[in-house]
Amino acid sequence: MDWAVAVASGLASGVEFVEAFTIVLAVAVARSWRTSLQGAALAIVALVAIVAVFGVALVRFIPLDVLRTLVGVFLLLFGLKWLRKAILRQGGMLRMHDEASIFAHEVESLKKGATDWEGLVTSFNGVLLEGLEVVFIVISLATSTRLFGPAIGGAAAALAIVLIAGVALRSPLQKVPENTMKFAVGVMLTTFGTLWAGEGLGVHWWHADASALWLLAGYILVTWAAVAAVRAARSAAQPAQAHASATGGSN
């Protein structure tokens, strides 16, 4: 269970760190590392304050079953959202997330600006928003399992890996297969969301927490089948569309 929580936390946080780092890197290139890091540092201070105020209150005053239900529902919705997008992307219905184009867009829009405030605020917003998502993931996993160490450790390891990879590559993190990562995160969050929401609502899981394994296997199979079905639906739609445009009709 410790490793499962650490891996879930690390993968989920890793995606957010990649997105935050892309924005910080874009600001650094367009303006300066100083401006970019100032914005990131301010965001980290804000995040620490948020965790200090709300994190403790969340753990102390909310009963575990209520917390499990709330966190389970949140994780289930969040996980399904990611899984849906990843399936549609892999099936060819949505464009793949292109970190290089996001980076180029950020640089272009920043070069048009006049003050360093834009760079600072852009970096601050990027790190704060992505950081809040990391805080949400870590607190959700940690409070539901009471395994604070693995949840925080997983996120910290992901941060270290992204920073080291980012510094080593010195380019936008386009080589990280983000969609594959989002598949894994979506499946894991949906699995934990189903397990904890069910537990909070009175479900007696078969073999208790070990149910996470069959839920995980089940969701992987469903995801694989869903991607195949979306691809098949897309291929079936394309000849029909081509025929309609060739004949000039829409029937």
Next chain:
Amino acid sequence: MKGIGHFFNYLYHFLVDSPLLAGLALVALAITTVVALAGGPALAGWLLFVLVVGALAADLHRAVRPK
């Protein structure tokens, strides 16, 4: 009041991409609760998994349907 509205708006967009999928997932949780309370807590687990998969399938079917 405006701040609370902004918070819930952010929360909604943070959690929900497809209102259909989120709605069906919440219905699945409600049905599971009723079944668990009615005396089938072991069955409710399997039911929850099947209903969540059904919700995802229904949403994807709608997403890929030719418009």
